[in-house]
Amino acid sequence: MADDVRRLSDELARDPGSRVFVPLGEALRRQGQLDLALKVTLRGLERHPHFADGHDLLARISVDRSDLEKAFDEWDMVLRLVPGHLGALKGMGFVCFQQGRLAQAEEYLSAAAAQGDGDEQVASALEHVRDARREVAELPRDPSRLPAGTTHDPRFLFADVLSEAEQTALLLDRDGLVMAGAYVAWDGRDVGQEVGAELSGVTDAARRATRHLSLGEWTSIVFETEVAVVAMTPSTNDGLLVLATSRATPLGLVRRLLDRCAERARRWQGGRI
Structure with a gap:
């Protein structure tokens, strides 16, 4: 992993306009270097503001930094750039579930599951959200x-x-x-x-x-x-x-x-x- 970071850093230094900032930012994120990953990603997005993969990476970094609102906004941007983006749908479903917005979580995860790629993680998350909605619905609130x-x-x-x-x-x-x-x-x-x-x-x-x-x-x-x-x-x-x-x-x-x-x-x- 350290070798990958050095190699990707050198490549980005040679060509600051390269989209290699995404794999570099991801490698840094996986190493737990969130501040540096954020810096690299933001600089990359300054040059490539409409690059969906860059916004997807920024969303995942934001989740790691416990900034769920920022993550949701970035995944929303990804969906605007690439409608039906699987990672964005899964991510927005995750954020909504963490925030207790179960109906919206089900909506996003259902859209992800409808893509038919057999993602077991999505199916499991969707089932969990639906179970939670049924149980919460049984408790009178108003x-x-x-x-x-x-x-x-x-x-x-x-x-x-x-x-x-x-x-x-x-x-x-x-x-x-x-x-x-x-x-x-x-x-x-x-x-x-x-x-x-x-x-x-x-x-x-x-x-x-x-x-x-x-x-x-x-x-x-x-x-x-x-x-x-x-x-x-x-x-x-x-x-x-x-x-x-x-x-x-x-x-x-x-x-x-x-x-x-x-x-x-x-x-x-x-x-x-």
Whole structure:
């Protein structure tokens, strides 16, 4: 691989206008040299702005850099340049699935599968997405569509605050018991009780840590994981409000959603709902 990088680098140096920037960028990407791969690819696209393979490479580099929105935009460009491009359809399906946009993920993967090349990876991904859609569809999300008499069910306290299927919120008491809301896993299961048990004591631990560091009272914590963004804020009587969204959710929106859920929780606990 190192020899390939040297050879391709020399070739690109001899002819900066060459399209060899694509295999060079791919070799660098595979080596994990993402910053250099990005630099090489962007320079190449400056000379070849309509080269689909270059945009496809930039999309894959963006995925490796956890920039799914950029990846989606680049694959969208690939489809404009080469309608039906298999790699772009697969990539956009992957991004949509990661963002919780299951209907769109199914649409792109179905288009990829329809090309009839027998790609087992596409078939498996499509089946997985369809299974996830069926399971998520069984969980009511919108209070206006719930059966009569269930609109005041505490499980749906935050349903009209959260606008996307991949957003979920949970209100815990000081012992980690679920008071309201739900924590819905990707497969549609409510794992709120399990999450609450794991998070019991978080409020006290956060308070001790901030006081020890002379930071004052804690107001919120945001964690970015490989698959989600999780935000927490203290609630009434030493409780805890937990919000989880997809990794693609902007942090500013995460904080706004957390504030809205916190206000809803305060009103509910104060008997104003």
